[in-house]
Amino acid sequence: MVGAGADATTLRCSGCSAVVRGASGARLEGVTVVGDAHEDIDGVLCADVTDFAIEGVIIRDCSWSGVALDRSAATIRRCIIVRNRCAGVFCSGESPGPIRIESCTICENSNEAGVNAWHGAVASVTNCILRANGHGAFSCSEGTIVESWNDVDGSECGIDPEDITADPLFRDAAAGDYRLGSMSPCIDAGDPSSPLDPDGTRADMGAIVYDQRIPFIRGDPNRDGKVDIADAIAVLSHLFLSTRLPCANAADGNADLRLDIADAIAVLQHLFAHGDPPPAPFPEPGIFDAPGNPGCRE
Incomplete structure (x- = not known):
């Protein structure tokens, strides 16, 4: 059944x-x-x-x-x-x-x-x-x-x-x-030879996986809740000045699982040249799963 x-x-x-x-x-x-x-x-x-x-x-x-x-x-x-x-x-x-x-x-x-x-x-x-x-x-x-x-x-x-x-x-x-709970000692405490949890982390103990992924808006790497020119600048700063990005997925503006100048261009085209909006999750926060996904985690 x-x-x-x-x-x-x-x-x-x-x-x-x-x-x-x-x-x-x-x-x-x-x-x-x-x-x-x-x-x-x-x-x-x-x-x-x-x-x-x-x-x-x-x-x-x-x-x-x-x-x-x-x-x-x-x-x-x-x-x-x-x-x-x-x-x-x-x-x-x-x-x-x-x-x-x-x-x-x-x-x-x-x-x-x-x-x-x-x-x-x-x-x-x-x-x-x-x-x-x-x-x-x-x-x-x-x-x-x-x-x-x-x-x-x-x-x-x-x-x-x-x-x-x-x-x-x-x-x-x-x-x-x-x-x-977020402080549980059972998080990532299972057998390290077990398959990874759906969030890509080591197996938890217990029936319910603690999902360590956090929702994001694609094209919003500065995490201020909106997509604007500051986000394109954040991507370029990461690429050329090695500044830190808390969520690689949010910076991947064209959702090709690579972080490169094309991501900043995709955001700028959307903002100023009537280009396509970023792929999901957009405009509302969400979680994205794909092979090779770098993820956003707490």
């Missing part, structure tokens, strides 16, 4: 879980799963599944575990699993393939650990935030958890030297906002 996004699609579990049994290649993406506080049910239950993907899903307020994997292989990525009464993720039994938990926020699951591996289960956990769970970040009972590059606050299985133990500084966890 692929929803329209966790903000737009909600599954309310009343009397039953979202169950996947005996399947291969199943997928749950872009939904919010909200539990029923009155019955002991998991948010997502997988039994005898050989290849299950859960991505971009919020699972919260379930009366048992957020995700329960029974003899199942799964990849759980970019998920927020919070405020469930039992475990965040509970893995039990030998699985037919790997269990991977990557770039997730698993917090405030009250009566068990964030991730549990029991009775032969083997799970790997990377680039996650696991905080304020009832029994710490990890629990192993005849199971194995291979983990590194996570933000944790204790574990029954020990922690990896690459883990951190700092407050992630969410914007407002009490209100359900698990975005990272």
